[in-house]
Amino acid sequence: MAVIPQTVDALTSATEPREGWRAAVGDFILQRPLGAAGAAIILLMVALAASADVLAPFDPLTTDYGAMLSAPGPGHWLGTDAFGRDVLSRIVYGSRTALMVGLGASLIGAVFGALIGVGSAYFGGRVDLVVQRVMDVFFAFPVIILALAVVAILGTGVGNVILAIATPMVPRCARVVRASALAVRETPYVDAARAAGFGHGRIILRHMLPNVMAPLLIMATAFLGEAILLESSLSFLGLGVQEPTAAWGLMLRGAAVEFAESAPWMAFFPGLAISLAVFGFNLFGDSLRDALDPRLRTQ
Amino acid sequence: MKRLANILALVSGAVLAAGLPAHAQQPRSGGELVFPVPSEPPSYDGHREETFGLIHPFAPFYNTLLRVDPFDKGGTKPAPSIAESWTASPDGLVYTFKLRKGVKFHDGSEMTSKDVKASYDKIIFPPQGVGSTRKGQYAIVESVEAPDAYTVRFKLKSPSGSFIASLLSPYNFIYKADILAKDMHWYETNIMGTGPFTFVEHVKGSHVVGKKFAGYWDKGMPYLDGFRAIFMRDSAAQVAAVRGERAHIQFRSFTPKDRDNLKAALGDKITVQESPWDCILMVGFNHEKKPFGDKRVRRALTLALDRHTGSKALSQIAIVKAVAGVQVPGTPFATPPEELNKLAGYWTDAAKSRAEAKRLLKEAGVPEGFSFTFSNRGLPMPYEPLGVWMIDQWRQIGLNVKQNVIEARAYFGVIRKGDAEVFMDFQCGYIVEPDLDMYKFLSSDRNPANYGRYKDPVLDDLYDKQSRATNLEERKKLIRTFEKRLLDEEVHYMMTLQWHRIVPHSSKVKGWTITPSHYLNNTLDTVWLTQ
Numbered sequence: 161m162a163v164i165p166q167t168v169d170a171l172t173s174a175t176e177p178r179e180g181w182r183a184a185v186g187d188f189i190l191q192r193p194l195g196a197a198g199a200a201i202i203l204l205m206v207a208l209a210a211s212a213d214v215l216a217p218f219d220p221l222t223t224d225y226g227a228m229l230s231a232p233g234p235g236h237w238l239g240t241d242a243f244g245r246d247v248l249s250r251i252v253y254g255s256r257t258a259l260m261v262g263l264g265a266s267l268i269g270a271v272f273g274a275l276i277g278v279g280s281a282y283f284g285g286r287v288d289l290v291v292q293r294v295m296d297v298f299f300a301f302p303v304i305i306l307a308l309a310v311v312a313i314l315g316t317g318v319g320n321v322i323l324a325i326a327t328p329m330v331p332r333c334a335r336v337v338r339a340s341a342l343a344v345r346e347t348p349y350v351d352a353a354r355a356a357g358f359g360h361g362r363i364i365l366r367h368m369l370p371n372v373m374a375p376l377l378i379m380a381t382a383f384l385g386e387a388i389l390l391e392s393s394l395s396f397l398g399l400g401v402q403e404p405t406a407a408w409g410l411m412l413r414g415a416a417v418e419f420a421e422s423a424p425w426m427a428f429f430p431g432l433a434i435s436l437a438v439f440g441f442n443l444f445g446d447s448l449r450d451a452l453d454p455r456l457r458t459q
Numbered sequence: 460m461k462r463l464a465n466i467l468a469l470v471s472g473a474v475l476a477a478g479l480p481a482h483a484q485q486p487r488s489g490g491e492l493v494f495p496v497p498s499e500p501p502s503y504d505g506h507r508e509e510t511f512g513l514i515h516p517f518a519p520f521y522n523t524l525l526r527v528d529p530f531d532k533g534g535t536k537p538a539p540s541i542a543e544s545w546t547a548s549p550d551g552l553v554y555t556f557k558l559r560k561g562v563k564f565h566d567g568s569e570m571t572s573k574d575v576k577a578s579y580d581k582i583i584f585p586p587q588g589v590g591s592t593r594k595g596q597y598a599i600v601e602s603v604e605a606p607d608a609y610t611v612r613f614k615l616k617s618p619s620g621s622f623i624a625s626l627l628s629p630y631n632f633i634y635k636a637d638i639l640a641k642d643m644h645w646y647e648t649n650i651m652g653t654g655p656f657t658f659v660e661h662v663k664g665s666h667v668v669g670k671k672f673a674g675y676w677d678k679g680m681p682y683l684d685g686f687r688a689i690f691m692r693d694s695a696a697q698v699a700a701v702r703g704e705r706a707h708i709q710f711r712s713f714t715p716k717d718r719d720n721l722k723a724a725l726g727d728k729i730t731v732q733e734s735p736w737d738c739i740l741m742v743g744f745n746h747e748k749k750p751f752g753d754k755r756v757r758r759a760l761t762l763a764l765d766r767h768t769g770s771k772a773l774s775q776i777a778i779v780k781a782v783a784g785v786q787v788p789g790t791p792f793a794t795p796p797e798e799l800n801k802l803a804g805y806w807t808d809a810a811k812s813r814a815e816a817k818r819l820l821k822e823a824g825v826p827e828g829f830s831f832t833f834s835n836r837g838l839p840m841p842y843e844p845l846g847v848w849m850i851d852q853w854r855q856i857g858l859n860v861k862q863n864v865i866e867a868r869a870y871f872g873v874i875r876k877g878d879a880e881v882f883m884d885f886q887c888g889y890i891v892e893p894d895l896d897m898y899k900f901l902s903s904d905r906n907p908a909n910y911g912r913y914k915d916p917v918l919d920d921l922y923d924k925q926s927r928a929t930n931l932e933e934r935k936k937l938i939r940t941f942e943k944r945l946l947d948e949e950v951h952y953m954m955t956l957q958w959h960r961i962v963p964h965s966s967k968v969k970g971w972t973i974t975p976s977h978y979l980n981n982t983l984d985t986v987w988l989t990q
Contacts, residue, residue: 223847244772
């Protein structure tokens, strides 16, 4: 009896021929240059976030009332805001907030979405019907409205913003994963696992979930860019990350709006950072989808 | 020679005209004043409401017993309105007001003491089910009497230093007694007063229109043919309306940036009036939460603020400016700057102040990097800039402060529960008067709006004494002692910076003087337009 699970595991793990990661990266860059550009932007953002303490010329929270609303120049490369805080330093530290919220929300959205999607597909019948109707309810609300509702209930702050952004992502992820999981459910190794008497949890987690990882990874990558944009939107509306935390969306509100004409750098550079980050994640996500989607691969 | 004489006459005339105060220039009758109002009231009843959204568009339809002198920039000088004179008995327990004769309601009937008594009875002794927001301010009144048609008498339970000031409330509209006798709620949905303008229409969410009352008691007034108040919540739209010369004035306030933009765009077509504003944001400490029950910690937090530098910097980006105690700077009971600067947190040497703050924190056992949450209200101006400023100031004494911004409508509900540690609190008065401005700080068993949850009988006693003091100098002294205890010795609350009112308006508008209160000076009888 011990032979069957080994066979099943072997089946799941032996679907792709293995190559060196350097070769894979090289192929990705050559075949998908736009995706590589996106990856470069993401890597730059990660590097900024990781080494913010070293790279940022000033403490992002320190005010300097003698340098309020200073234009970009040698002292402050990207200028200062209405409190005399260095815009460049706040952008560099803001990448941490963006990545933290983006990764956190994507991770939570993807994990819960995957579990719900695979579980729904696996159990099928009434469970699937009920779960999918609940997902339909969530789909009825635009993403930003759902996030706003969650923030209104939970309150502001980084943790709550992550949950608020993850919430609308869960049903979308669940729907995509369910579609893949329905096909996986019918595969012989799942039947074999059932026949071997494995519990639902083991079948879902060890046999089905790994086989829907490709669409899950694509969704999670696409979510990252969207999560950064959503975090910026919530912060801009005053419902996301709160002052004095360095966050790109937050840098766009308040005095940045009021002084948009006389001190455009306050809004321009954080806006540029948001655009670049979202652009990078979207490029990378699209290319990843193309690379991992078997239908596109065969074409 | 004659030509030279003419030129000289013209020049001297121009010089004289330029030197005269606005209200002394020859007023011109006619025209419609247009002004945006950022808020709309729930009802028309001044006795019940507490928003400037009622005062700005609806005060011109009414008179009050007394008013603040419309040309007093301090906004505290009593002036006659429908009472032409008043006297107080030597023991300070009876105030007698002589009413003007010939004051007409808009329905043509004469206003008499019966109407004043009915209005004040409604304010001070409202029947069950009738709302009167400010009746607590008249708790000292024993009775209101109307011994004859043109005399009104208020009998007090004890002498009061603030009674006359309390009658200057712009909300105390004089209503018609016969209408109140039939229906005490009539004025919630209807308008009919003795004011300089009669009601034409109110289109909800859009505008209010008033036209000149031909039978107004003050002959020759009002100067305007009418007014149009336009409800406009968005501040950018209000600024655009003034900039586009579609509105003459917004009576509340604009930001420093709006002022600068309007001035740059319109030059001499814009006149700017500014004043310290009788509104202030204060920081409250929940005395039931550790370590904020320790006055050394509270004192350290106020010592951390460099108010003088903050004033210079923040006044460029926010509607705050003056460094203040419990009274608006420049008003009769305000502490002079040199004396105020002796209080904790008002010292001019910020380094010394912060060194003392650090010492106090150490003494209180608060470790370096101690973290707490500061609750702030989710309104951009001036809550947000003040929040950022204070958090930065507290960082400079080694504290790590996280800001929790709570949605504006839900804010006071959350603070009232007592969960917040350190929080932003707010006070805004319709007139600068110590009784009104200091009531906020009384012990929690006397004032439920004291969210600091402390009891201080000494402070309460000082409040009562100053309230009863009829001698100006004695009252000033008591107010100073109150202020020192509140802000320096006990630091139950700490002041941020006084709000600063900025009203850039069309230079065509004359006869209107800014005061520290955006609730005052909206009867519009003295206002006129140059063209």
